[in-house]
Amino acid sequence: MVGVMIVDDDTFLHKVLERILTIGGHFVVEHAYDGAEAIEKYVALNKRPDIVLMDHRMPVMNGVTATREILHLDSSAVIVFISADNTVEDEAMSVGALGFLTKPIRSKDLFDAIGKYVSS
Amino acid sequence: MLAKLENLQLVLSLIDGTNDLIHSIEPDGSFEFVNRAWLETLGYSEKDLRELKVKDILFPGYLKKHQELISQVLKGKTKTDVEVVLVTKEGDTRVVEGSLFPRREEDRIVAATGFFRDITDRRKTEEELAESRARNEFLVDLMAHDLMNINQEILSMLEILLLSPDIPPQHEGLIQEGLSELERASSLVANVRKITQIYAKSPKTALLDLHEVITAAAELADKAFPDKQLKLTTDLAPGQHAVMADRFLEDVFFSLFHNSMKFDTKPEVKIEVESEVIKHTPFLRIQIKDHGPGIPNLEKEMVFDKLSHRRESIMGLGLGLTLVKTVLDSYGAYIRVEDRVENDHSKGANFVILMRYTQKDETGQEGSQ
Numbered sequence: 473m474v475g476v477m478i479v480d481d482d483t484f485l486h487k488v489l490e491r492i493l494t495i496g497g498h499f500v501v502e503h504a505y506d507g508a509e510a511i512e513k514y515v516a517l518n519k520r521p522d523i524v525l526m527d528h529r530m531p532v533m534n535g536v537t538a539t540r541e542i543l544h545l546d547s548s549a550v551i552v553f554i555s556a557d558n559t560v561e562d563e564a565m566s567v568g569a570l571g572f573l574t575k576p577i578r579s580k581d582l583f584d585a586i587g588k589y590v591s592s
Numbered sequence: 593m594l595a596k597l598e599n600l601q602l603v604l605s606l607i608d609g610t611n612d613l614i615h616s617i618e619p620d621g622s623f624e625f626v627n628r629a630w631l632e633t634l635g636y637s638e639k640d641l642r643e644l645k646v647k648d649i650l651f652p653g654y655l656k657k658h659q660e661l662i663s664q665v666l667k668g669k670t671k672t673d674v675e676v677v678l679v680t681k682e683g684d685t686r687v688v689e690g691s692l693f694p695r696r697e698e699d700r701i702v703a704a705t706g707f708f709r710d711i712t713d714r715r716k717t718e719e720e721l722a723e724s725r726a727r728n729e730f731l732v733d734l735m736a737h738d739l740m741n742i743n744q745e746i747l748s749m750l751e752i753l754l755l756s757p758d759i760p761p762q763h764e765g766l767i768q769e770g771l772s773e774l775e776r777a778s779s780l781v782a783n784v785r786k787i788t789q790i791y792a793k794s795p796k797t798a799l800l801d802l803h804e805v806i807t808a809a810a811e812l813a814d815k816a817f818p819d820k821q822l823k824l825t826t827d828l829a830p831g832q833h834a835v836m837a838d839r840f841l842e843d844v845f846f847s848l849f850h851n852s853m854k855f856d857t858k859p860e861v862k863i864e865v866e867s868e869v870i871k872h873t874p875f876l877r878i879q880i881k882d883h884g885p886g887i888p889n890l891e892k893e894m895v896f897d898k899l900s901h902r903r904e905s906i907m908g909l910g911l912g913l914t915l916v917k918t919v920l921d922s923y924g925a926y927i928r929v930e931d932r933v934e935n936d937h938s939k940g941a942n943f944v945i946l947m948r949y950t951q952k953d954e955t956g957q958e959g960s961q
Contacts, residue, residue: 482741488748495755529737556740558782559789562839576744576778578771579751 477521507533621645635681651677665704736785809845826865847912852882876949886937
């Protein structure tokens with residue numbers, strides 16, 4: 473059972489991802505809708521999420537910048553991108569993301585990634 | 593004497609007959625000579641020329657740079673690839689490119705002579721094309737990004753339905769079909785986006801290990817067909833050949849493997865990848881041989897045709913082979929399709945790629961071929 477933080481500007485996606493994660497036996501500890509909010513909420517959490525599922529193209533602050541900032545504050549943060557913009561994969565990995573999943577992804581790929589990166 | 597005169601007349605007729613702009617500038621900036629094309633393009637008369645200085649016809653932003661060039665030419669240097677914007681009598685601008693060189697009389701430099709070609713229309717077309725490409729890329733990127741997000745939501749909803757214990761068994765198949773159609777749509781959108789990106793920008797290539805790229809592409813293609821198994825055999829060894837390519841090279845092999853997996857109905861899909869250095873050329877021949885239904889001769893020519901919508905619908909991979917061709921074109925590589933077994937297309941296809949390569953020698957040093 474893994475605690476997940478979802479960062480994506482698409483509100484409906486939060487709902488469906490949370491539902492899928494719950495079916496997979498996981499739970500959502502926090503939601504954020506842009507990169508700046510993600511940093512703010514990540515820092516404020518008493519218990520840090522086991523994994524952050526991060527979008528890239530968001531208002532206010534993008535996912536790559538937010539990842540860099542979160543890892544600066546907590547180098548043990550596990551951040552995996554779920555983005556429709558695969559052109560930023562190299563950039564995301566270079567700032568410290570552990571994985572990059574290109575939308576649309578199947579639930580199996582999501583669960584596999586959670587299993588792979590959280591256990592690592 | 594007569595021959596000299598004839599030669600002079602020939603030179604004068606060439607100068608007057610050309611569409612290139614020719615001028616000769618004296619050290620004080622006045623015009624010693626201009627040709628017919630110069631006068632016609634810039635709209636000045638011979639009379640205007642008496643009062644005109646070179647600074648009067650230069651677009652302000654180019655004045656200082658051009659004066660420096662003229663100064664160097666008057667000291668004996670030749671300048672090529674000079675680009676400058678000239679102002680016509682009507683106030684319009686003309687972009688010209690050419691060269692400047694010193695004109696000597698005996699041992700003395702008396703003027704700077706310039707030969708220029710009017711590239712205004714070409715430059716305008718280039719700018720319009722670049723703008724159009726950028727606009728096209730922006731719109732496709734925006735559309736693709738949002739469609740992928742929408743697809744993600746629909747896909748996740750269908751999966752939630754599928755995972756529900758209350759779903760009637762007769763609906764499961766419909767949902768599965770919906771999921772695979774959605775993935776097909778996503779593949780098409782992704783390929784359109786990639787093709788647009790390739791058209792918009794020159795590839796940023798680096799040396800990639802061919803074996804690594806092929807292995808990664810095969811894993812992805814295998815994963816895309818959970819009910820089948822890809823059996824890939826290759827004579828390529830890790831680190832044996834490096835090619836100048838970018839991240840889209842994986843798409844090339846993925847699309848070809850995916851195609852074979854899709855059309856080969858057997859549960860175990862065999863693909864052989866063979867490589868061979870073509871002696872005395874910079875090319876490596878890579879052959880991707882499958883055991884599927886093959887491609888009839890009549891369709892071989894059009895299989896990579898960008899405009900062959902009918903063929904693409906037959907292939908059903910959503911521009912996959914068009915992407916293959918577009919990527920390889922961008923590397924200066926070539927692809928064609930043959931029969932795996934000569935003259936019997938039904939035994940499978942053989943996609944033949946010719947790519948420039950780099951081979952590691954015994955010391956591990958890379959040598960360019």
